[in-house]
Amino acid sequence: MDDFDYHAVVVGSGAGGAMAAYELTRQGIKVLLLEAGRDYDPKTETPMFKTNHEAPLLGSSNKDKNFGFYDATVDGGWQVPDEPYTTAEGSEFMWWRARMLGGRTNHWGRYSLRFSHHDFKGKSRDGLGADWPFEYDDIAPWYDKTEKLVGVCGANTDHEDMPHSAPGVLQEPPKPRVTELLVAAAAGKEGIRAVPMHRAVLTKSQDIRQKCFYATPCGHGCSIGAAFQTTTSLIPLAKQTGNLKVITDAMVRTVDTDSDGQVTGLTYVDKNTGKDIKLLSKVVILAASSCESARILLNSKTDVHPAGLANSSGQVGRNLMDSTGAGIGAYIPALRNRPRYNEDGHTANHLFIPWWGHDAQAKGELDFPRGYHFEIGSGFREPGSWVAGDFQGYGLSVKEEARAAYGSYISFALRGEMLPNDDCYMEIDDEVTDKWGIPVAKFHWKFSEHEINQVKHGLETAKKIFANMGADVGDLPAPEDAILKGGQIIHEVGATRMGEDPADSVTNQWGQTWDCPNLFVMDAGTFASNPHKNCTLTILTLAMRNADWLAGQIKQGAL
């Protein structure tokens, strides 16, 4: 890097890292971006229009490809080759990682819901968890800028849980599918609204990206850039400035400090040679994912930072949260043999059910403090390794059942807010290292009654909505059994939370660590709470806002 005089090193090329690099390079600051995985080009590697029929095992999932053959994830999933993690006895936690340029943005669900004023000040309302160190109004303009840049389709609907975007920011959402119209009516009878989902999918072209052509699941990646991923947008746009250099296969071992404890740079393993490379840098930005960034900090302990770097508060690795998750579905008899049409759309929810219970919670009518939403699973999907229907016998009657049942099932995915608790955290395993000799993360996990009660409420509400559709979901499972495992929703956040007080937080509101002014965290680790609204849009927004603040500091000569 002798020929490239960078000012900052960014670790990680996903939502946070790529946005930080985009914003800094846009403002003329030279950035070196490190990615632990391989280079990846969606233009040449995305399986557009490929069918399950053409894939091994009809495209179904297995230990190599956890979300199916065509899922964009490279060298990742619930396990990464040669890079284990551990869980404490009695804990179950699943940690999804990707090892590729763009990280998890290559396959994410693209659901892009703003957090609201409720979400940033939960503790002020109910005394639980932590408030964020700013108000919704502080971040609203940054949501507008981020949504505009990313390209988010959706609508402003005056829903209490969904703040409006500024006029002209959102792109047009696609028309609802008939199954979603049915859910909307059935939920309406319970006084619950369905509204357009907000998704990071272009419905009109912008910059170097084309609009959606409504085919190929977004999880496969998107060669035309319509479904947002940093590899078709922020990274190539940042490269156009001439201020960005990217190094892939670079696995960071430690952030390095001097004898005074101040950050001087970092050390990474070049995975191609196995050799350690030391980099000096005026500023280091960690955006390796909540738990990977915390892992790096904890592994960077020195005599000056005996508990790990930036961990004078003892909060690095603590406050780990995922979204709650549960699923419920049913066969809808009235949808049997329904008329066919192309239901691909943008391949995910056109409508969904946002959290409707703020008033009830304010009145103390609910036995859980935080909200959830329902995502709707339905549609005439491309047949794969499983065909719906109640099959008996053989011959033409079986085919008739398959045709009749096709597209007649609807499912809800509950996604809810969990609160931080003392039982959910990560630390460094003192016995296990990965292939590169780097000590691995060890997870501790236990949901509290807040999450269990919330899932119970969700299942009971869903049952009513399904009954309104003429469907019987049968006996409900116990919420303790229905709730999905920690980490399984892949919204793990909070391991380096931000706050107003260095005593109980790792960074200030700008993602700047309290202990080291030239060390920043710009991934979901900084989240002070984990609202139910899917974390990526807020990772992107915070990274843009905080990189802009950092650029100001650099221009003033402060960093």
Place this chain on the structure above:
Amino acid sequence: MSNNNQQRIYVPQMSRRDSLKWLGALAATTAVPGLVACSDAVPVKQTTGTITGHWPELKLTPISAAGYGTDPNLIMPPATPWPRTLTTAQLDTVAVLCDWIIPSEGSNPSATQVKVPDVIDEWVSAPYDGQQRDRETIFHLLAWLDDEAKLHGAKSFIALTDEKQQSILDAIATRDDNIQGAYTRPADAFSRYRALVLAGYFSSPQGRKDIGFKGNVAIGGDYPGPSEEARAHINKVIDDLGLSEYAYPDY
């Protein structure tokens, strides 16, 4: 090869691109021991409920081939990602069962016409846990069918007349409370087999058309949404369910 093929009930898919890989797979198969367990099947008498039945006891060697890994080529998926392991006799029985489950229907082809037996062979030969469980299930089902045929005096299931084959399938193809105890295990296995055949058929290009899948086509303008017919249908459904007053307002 062509003479052999004429005598076979089912000829595996052999496009020009695939043929070399197929030969490679055959060569690789011979290097993997213990895969032809079915021919050694011995009927095992057992009692389930009050009715005596039989269920073969096969000891299958686990598949040891490598999977396609965590970074396969998604644009050109491997045509034969691992050696196929069904014997000719197994493949023939698989094919006969396929077409009992999905016969041709007007212009719609049968399951074997869209090469579902190849899907089954790839499936049961895969090194992953789920497929290995299905391999156990399906190999036992195939052996059970031959054992059952022997009780009818035939050498194998496919040597039986159509009527006899049907009478055996009739005993196991409906899995409900009335099923005779002797048939519960083969019926469970048949249910799993049928699900795979349905998946193989309906995911094929002809099967997608048969079931009415209309997606996976590029749309130049806005997503058009439901057809007039689909919208009229859902409006009636919403009306019939008494939900009209809660119908979704457009934003």
